Amino acid sequence: MHCEFTLQTSGAGLYEFTSNVQRWLREAKGASHGVLTLFVRHTSCSLLIQENADPEVQTDLQAFFQRLVPPSTDPSMSYLRHTYEGPDDMPAHIKAAMMPVSLTIPIVDGQMVLGTWQGIYLFEHRTASHTRRVAAHLG
Amino acid sequence: MHCEFTLQTSGAGLYEFTSNVQRWLREAKGASHGVLTLFVRHTSCSLLIQENADPEVQTDLQAFFQRLVPPSTDPSMSYLRHTYEGPDDMPAHIKAAMMPVSLTIPIVDGQMVLGTWQGIYLFEHRTASHTRRVAAHLG
């Protein structure tokens, strides 16, 4: 069973879509045991399992990666060549290499085995708004 | 077929559990070909496939990530806000974003296709002892 989630982003940051996935799992009525595969069809954003309790975790995550991979206008990044799509473009590709493009989550009794504090996020690395597509397979 | 591995950690570092997985695969007697999915149910530790020959690889890995993401008491990390769970907590979430939460390993003739030097590790990012749960699915 497969579907595609469409997520609208409005700037860099984490966008939770755990409940979208849960709703699809309920409606899909697939096998009660299996594996959910998520795959993001872009190279400038990531998928992430992260804490969904304190929103400051998300702010801090973004702040860390922004410092680790600053915009290409930053003097420390002057060696970058792929800059014509904007100062946030190549850093977005770098972040996309460091964080998951695909996630696999076991399903037990029809539910994802997420831990108590785990949520599923799209991590948008671009500053402009984007429409992001996440392919899902349940098998 | 699914199960859950429970691992006790006692401080930051790598904990190998390759043999636990191999034992389960032998006992589960699943299909001789398929895929093993591992998923760690926490946001402050990671799963890792790494070299199991020289223990210094594990020490060096930990040393690198400790420098890349120092405790929140380090002056360079003063921008972090999620600090009330301890100076190692937010760095643990950051490391958990940079390393796998899920792994998928093909099974051929009943065996994982691990390379000669590959072992399966839980990478604990917290300094206190923790009980960690890793969900496994064989299909």
Added chain:
Amino acid sequence: MHCEFTLQTSGAGLYEFTSNVQRWLREAKGASHGVLTLFVRHTSCSLLIQENADPEVQTDLQAFFQRLVPPSTDPSMSYLRHTYEGPDDMPAHIKAAMMPVSLTIPIVDGQMVLGTWQGIYLFEHRTASHTRRVAAHLG
């Protein structure tokens, strides 16, 4: 259905093998819907989904990770102990921890759901030539 791709590398960098995978999918004539699992059987190179349009993206990716994790001969890396396999060896293990060892890509109508600009790469982290093996499972 499973197979193993063998890739020859000649120095650090990204090696695309999207077309090898597509050819196998066509010849394997597996189920039209499912999941492709790729797993690299080494601890000093990675798998990566990245942009396949502008080759400078690949050059920049390599340049970034080379700066983030310089050779062990670099003064900033003097704390590394696992150095006897060469100055590029331990940095290769570190990079292999930061980027995927396994990828899962949904298959719809017999095709991978790759986005328009997504290609599948082996990211070689060692400077010497290597023969790299990537296990694949289609199910």
